[in-house]
Amino acid sequence: MQHGSAITSEEQLRALYPPTHALAVQKLQPTLGVHAQDFIRRSPFVCLGTQNLDGRADVSPRGDPAGFVKILDNKTLAVPDRPGNNRLDSLSNIIANPAVGLLFMIPGFDDTLRVNGFARLVTDPELLETMSVNNRVPTLAIVVRVNEVFLHCAKALRRSRIWEPEHRQDRRQMPSLIKMILDETTGAPGEEEMRKIDAGLEEDYQKTMY
Incomplete structure (x- = not known):
């Protein structure tokens, strides 16, 4: 990187780009409109962005059958927390800093939906029961109070x-997945042992999906 090439102010940044299109400004809404709600009901996948008080950022993928994110009202969403690796990065971040960002995707759609707001972790039995899959309820739900909603254009997905x-x-x-982790840490075992480990992961997926 050349000396002096870093952008260190918003004034420098804005000077590099043309003004924001009026439609891009108008599309930002404070509530979930009819089309945003329809998009969420169709979506089987969302990325959850969080950040702790020290500024450490994290993005976590969340997936389930379409419509798994519940629309409680036009300002409130609930995301079930399914079994994972128990690192609890996103959940710990929410406790420290409730600001979150959500990116919803629908297979076949090039547009995405972005939602920003503030989250809390809840264990309300009635809410969790509505999120049951295979008779298993999630341990908790991430309830998001929405403050910004906008549809994101198709350029990124079309480029990709x-x-x-x-x-x-x-x-x-x-x-x-496991071999890549082992290669980067303790070292992976031989091919035969690795096949057994991979088969165990697939079996675990089947048993612990919910």
Whole structure:
């Protein structure tokens, strides 16, 4: 990087780009309108962005059958917390700093929906029961009080061509999840032992999805 090339002020930043289009300003809404709600009901996948008080950021993927994020009213969403790795990064961040960002995606849609707000963790039995899958209720729900909502344009997904079948990549071109982790840490075992470990992970997926 050349000396002096870093952008250190918003004035410098704004000077690099043309003014915001009026529509981009208008699209920011304080509540969940009819189309935003329809988008959320269709979405099987959302990314949850959080940050702790020290500024450490985290983005966590959340997925379930379409409509798994509950719309409690036009200012409130509830996201079930399904079984994971128990690091609890997002949940710990929310306790420290309730500001969150959500990015909803729908397979086949190039547009996305962005929602910003403030979250809290709740264990209300009646709410959790509405999120039951396979007779298993989540341990808790992330309830988000919405303060910003806007539809995001299609450019990023069109550039990535993410939904086009001919651009799908073969998962076998990279090692398994566990092997990649072991390669970067303690070292992976031999091929035969690695097959057993990978099979165990797949079995665990089936048992602990909910």
